[in-house]
């Protein structure tokens with residue numbers, strides 16, 4: 001297997017994983033390819049709801065052909081018995097000879113290194129770190145939830161006063177589909193609102209709470225919370241606890257300052273100077289860095305007319 005072939009196959013696994021973003025919470029969106037030389041024998045991604053895992057999908061597609069082949073996967077295969085049997089057992093049973101992993105350290109304490117160890121103990125050759133930085137981009141929210149008990153939030157500025165609720169903007173639709181929860185933040189109108197908010201968040205400017213409504217929720221609607229979250233961090237901790245990895249919060253320019261003050265943006269940077277996408281961080285040690293706020297503007301999406 002040449003380095004070029006390895007890179008090509010891992011890129012395909014990354015593409016498959018990225019295509020499952022926003023559908024797999026609380027599990028990470030993983031991609032997997034099984035190949036012999038240049039020939040793909042089976043492939044797959046984590047299925048909606050998080051199961052079956054990508055490796056199980058790819059192995060079932062490859063069938064007997066997997067014997068002696070190489071398996072490419074974007075995160076360390078699981079080694080624990082959860083609601084499905086561990087992928088490491090399935091990989092060993094399939095006769096796979098070699099495994100290439102992009103991010104070799106699943107932060108889940110039930111896995112964290114045991115998956116790779118188990119494969120090696122079974123005589124499988126395991127290589128790690130190929131395109132790990134790219135895998136990280138898709139998995140940062142999952143790492144944030146597991147290691148910091150907090151969903152990872154991205155904030156999206158809208159040019160309009162009211163956050164658009166329709167899906168007419170294809171750039172916006174594509175962006176939203178990468179998140180397992182999309183919230184729209186507007187000033188709270190009181191208890192008579194026709195569409196009651198899911199969460200209330202104390203405004204950073206202290207001028208009445210913000211109403212957060214779910215525009216998309218891959219985990220189902222859940223029960224609205226009637227108490228007011230004092231800080232964005234508290235809300236993200238709650239969202240992490242109920243299984244959300246990646247959350248997009250949309251707001252107009254007028255509302256956004258109430259959500260994220262310059263002060264907490266600065267403190268997030270000071271506390272967590274590690275670049276969120278630093279490829280070295282998750283490979284060598286458990287993830288500790290987080291960028292709390294990633295600000296994007298709708299104008300940067302390019303398709304708004």
Ligand SMILES: [Zn+2]
Nearest residue numbers: 053077078087
């Ligand atoms: Zn698994």
